[in-house]
Amino acid sequence: MEESRRSFLKIAGIAAFGLSAIPAIDIFASESSKKAPAPAPDFSLTENSKALSAKRWGMVIDTRKFKSEKDLEHIMSVCHSIHNVPNMTNKRHEIKWIWSEEYPHAFVGDENEYLSEKLAHTPIIVLCNHCQNPPCVRACPTQATFKRQSDGIVMMDMHRCIGCRFCIAACPYGARSFNFRDPRPFISKTNLEYPTRMKGVVEKCTFCVERLAIGKIPACVEASNGAIIFGDLENPDSEIRKLLKNNFTIRRKQHLGTGPSVYYIV
Amino acid sequence: MLELAIKGSKKYYAWIVVLLVVITMGFATYLLQLSFGLGITGLSRDVSWGFYIAQFTFLVGVAASAVMVVLPYYLHHYKAFGRITILGEFLAVPSVIMCLLFIIVDMGQPMRALNVILHPTPNSVMFWDMIVLNGYLLLNIVIGWKVLEGERNGVAPPSWVKFLIYVSIPWAVSIHTVTAFLYSGLPGRGFWLTAILAPRFLSSAFAAGPSFLILLALLIRKVTNFDPGKEQIQSLAKIVTYGIIINVFFFLCEVFVVFYSQIPEHMDHFKYLFFGLKGHGILVPWMWTSFILMIVAIILLVNPVTRKNEFVLAVACIAVFIGTWIDKGLGLISGGFIPSPLHHVNEYIPTGQELTITIGIYAIGFLLITVLYKIVVSVKEEVRA
Incomplete structure (x- = not known):
């Protein structure tokens, strides 16, 4: 269950990134400059560093x-x-x-x-x-x-x-x-x-x-x-x-x- | 053969209209439950299963009892039952359909019912119950239909049907065993936590089902030109006799263990049902009625003179049916939940709306029995003519 939720969030994150990138791509296209695109932000889920954990x-x-x-x-x-x-x-x-x-x-x-x-x-x-x-x-x-x-x-x-x-x-x-x-x-x-x-x-x-x-x-x-x-x-x-x-x-x-x-x- | 179901007398149609009215009332009330939630029932945090699940349990027994006409005919070649095996099979079909409907109306989120298949969980007894009930339904529809079709055309049914019939015999036992396992494997419920529960379920089923079949057979003889037969009815009566005696015997075994060991976790439920607990005991008169009805039925059935009198036999069958219905349809579920695991006594009384939905489902069952038996009787009359 957790696994599928995680993969869903990943896909949703990628999709959201894709949509948000459209205006940026448009700008690049019109400027036709050779600026390197910014590295893609990491949308994968990571555990909160403060999270408490235990074996049981x-x-x-x-x-x-x-x-x-x-x-x-x-x-x-x-x-x-x-x-x-x-x-x-x-x-x-x-x-x-x-x-x-x-x-x-x-x-x-x-x-x-x-x-x-x-x-x-x-x-x-x-x-x-x-x-x-x-x-x-x-x-x-x-x-x-x-x-x-x-x-x-x-x-x-x-x-x-x-x-x-x-x-x-x-x-x-x-x-x-x-x-x-x-x-x-x-x-x-x-x-x-x-x-x-x-x-x-x-x-x-x-x-x-x-x-x-x-x-x-x-x-x-x-x-x-x-x-x-x-x-x-x-x-x-x-x-x-x-x-x-x-x-x-x-x-x-x-x-x-x-x-x-x-x-x-x- | 379906066309036979729509060629009936005025009385036949009037009866169907009555059933449709009752079904409509039940369905309308169910829509109310669907929008409000199960809060319209008498269920509570402590008694979280009630009338619906009790009817489901009782009807699984009626469905399983078809094996009592199928087994003597196919395994022991008891020819007389050849006339009525179809009645047993076509009693099983509506019974299982009612069972499934009772499970659905008991669900909090019925539109998610398919989750049981989407996320199969073999460690849950409910998963297995879903499989055995649907399998049994399918088996009986196919077997009943093919055998009747063969009879109508004057030919033997295809040989693969014979194979399905043999499969259906242990399958019938399985549906009531698995249903008992729903209850008897739960650690905190002393009333159900007993290995005799499945055998008790089967014995009461083999009393209740055939007794209902006898009543149906007597009715068919009266209102149609098809006579299920005197010998057949008497043989069924013997099955009912054994069934009800074994059922009472198993019950008394349980009573001995519970009251001789004096372990409160097991005993308090029986105390609640038969004597009342902490000043609560709405089921006490019901449970004693049930017990007395079963004893009276045994007296009438054991004695050949009374058993052979068809009027007395009918009375005994009614006693068996009502007695076992109270036992399973009222006592079994409430008795398991009261007292609660924390030993509180919160009683359960079904509401009018709950009863309307229940009666609506029974009306669906009766409608199906009527239609299926109409087809059977028409074929039988046709073949004889």
Whole structure:
């Protein structure tokens, strides 16, 4: 997909150059001088030099640092506003990329009857786990959802999705939302730097691929005041690996073998 | 042979007009859904598949059940079924077409449907389902048509048709197996995550399909000069009897595993369906009705005295059909999504618009059955005269 987009942009760039060169060629023709033409500018796409890269992106969420629902609300609203996530009035049509759950719902099957007082009242922030072995990718009949080989992010191609919702059935974390109707009227302030979606397609958290590409960390991480740590799980010297080494962490529904990339310190 | 479909009585035309009206209503409602989105249905973030996908699943079973008349005739040379194999094949064709229509109306972006072919993805069960369903449709159209044409002209169908018939037997099993695999391979859905799902699908299909065929056969005998035959109906009744008993047996196997192991992820779905969960249980009366209907049907079908009485048999067939329809058409999908993977209980109730579209698709199916059976019956009457 990425490859075809790249080649399309290349061709489009060459075509644009060709068109823009017509007046210049005309000038040369009329002057009939023997000036050498300027070297063709390079229109090929190169990665932003500031882009962040990793072998496998991952996240550690330190739930101890969240005191109340309020701390989470800020994080969620930042994510939802920059990604044009609509605020649907009908609960059935709800769309969410990152949200909070109570412990027994976030960690179904791992709940204790007698949960520590603190944990029982700590809201747990949940989002797409960007699984190592994602069942949604396995289920998708068009590869509209796919795992990016370079860094393990599970992405969505909104232009290819047929809206069959097989991925929603396949996801054991309820991370995916479907546009049951045109979402645009429900976006309070559209961020023009990020696309909006249309009715009939599935969407979810993308680990902020668009921000990583220009050297920024994911919005939720930035807004979390250090409660969410983001980094390369395959780099033994990364901050995230040090955290994992020094703390006991759990992942959601580990027994399913999906290999979530989001870890929790509880 | 198509010309036979347009030479009918006034009653035949009246019935077709009724169906066309229902189809038009369904289509108009679908246009509404197309412009607004699937928001006009009762579906939600938690229950993201509903009535459409449930009907699709049920009808795959009806389609697959054609094998129950084809197999005894062609593999066991059970001559009596020669009269009715065509009825099975021409029941399969409208059923698969309805299945495909239900998939299309369930899509958020139906105009992108061809992406499934443009970007073939063998790791997706949906891809294989597309292949087996379309293949099965094609097989049954060609086989049914060629066999009937041969019958009309008093010659045996070409030998390559025989080959296609043999292919169609395992193919019928494949369509319902692959359809079950859509559900049973998903890691977070305890209700479907069971190896018995495909066998259960097949057993309920082999009960529901032939029971519907019996009802159609009784109807044909009543309204036309073609009699599908007493022996044929009784043989079908035995197939229904085995089918429904095996279906209930498989269901009880599942119930044992789920309730004896007491693993909540698997048990909570059954609790929701049969007893209600966290104060929610709109499907509870439906599920018990389904179970009771199947048990009553077994009692009526096992006893030869009641089974041989065609009126009682018809009642038993209706019980089987409704019972299995509730099981698959209502319980199967909702039950898998409730409770949600995060263990929330958000119920699902189809909307009126959703039901109108559903009924519209069923009307298309009935229209196709009517036309195809009209051709069959006309040929049979012609040959006899």
